[in-house]
Amino acid sequence: MKNFLVSSLITCLILGCSTSSTLPNKEQYSYYTGGKSAGDATSLYWYTEKSASPSSAADYVTAGDYGWYHSDYRWSQGKLREMIREGERLKNDALVNYRIHIRFNKDGEAIYQHYRLDGKVLPIKPTELVQYVDEAKRAANVAKAQDKKGFRLIQGFWDGDHFETCEGKSYDHLEFNQTLPAFVVNRLSDVENYVAFVGSRRNNSVVVEDLLLLSDDGHKCVERPSLLKEDSNL
Known part of the structure; x- marks a missing residue:
């Protein structure tokens, strides 16, 4: 019995050492927030970096009578890969619901696009795709720049x-x-x-x-x- 207990203890110690040595290093996350006003639009921003590379961002934008939206963005290997935006926008003097969902491949091409406005599915213009990518970058850049100033x-x-x-x-x-x-x-x-x-x-x-x-x-x-x-x- 003693030999069995000693053998079991040695086995546990070996497994314990093996497990701890293979634990991955914790990835470092950095979190930033910010915002700005421009004309009728006011934007609140959130941005997260993982190991000093873009990981995710989000915004909440309100433009008075013209509507509002909030967005969620995610990067992978330094490239924007997916975004979803939901909100309301002005159409024929009334606010209507809309939703945008886009996935990008590693080369930045929009391989999945879905835009629904007031219950109808519509195409997304190439210029709008560029605009959405720029808005994701703006959320990240503004939040990080304001953080550097202590804000x-x-x-x-x-x-x-x-x-x-x-x-x-x-x-x-x-x-x-x-x-x-x-x-x-x-x-x-x-x-x-x-x-x-x-x-x-x-x-x-x-x-x-x-x-x-x-x-x-x-x-x-x-x-x-x-x-x-x-x-x-x-």
Whole structure:
């Protein structure tokens, strides 16, 4: 019996050493957020790198009466390989649903295209394909560039005295590094609001570099879009 136990222990030790030596190194992920406003459009961005290479990105874009959309992008070996976009756009003075799903091969060719607008399947123009690739790159580039400046996307609720982030952290001061219209200043001082901005956190304050969204406190925090299946084969 003793010989059996000793033999089993030696076997376990050997297997244990073998298993631990073959464990893969953990891949390094880096996460970035950001946003910008241009004309009627306001964009919130999320971007992830894996081992310093593009991995995934997402955006949420609202354009007032013209509609809104959110997108999910994924790269493989440095190339954009798949995207899904869902939202609403203006058609005949009314907002209608639309959805875009595109897969690219390793050479950047769109090998799968599906565009549905208001229940109808339509073709995607070559110029639009280029535009979608550029928008994926923009989400990545803007988020990473703002991160280098120490800024990130921050969302939360301000009641005139305290700011609580969507993650539940509270700050006593909300500072602005930009000139705001009078009506915005008055609203922020009197009414509880949802705000989204590019900025930074400093001690017990949050500093706003660029105010992106301002709405009443019934507005929900915008979560990173997750439209692509994790197990999709590229």
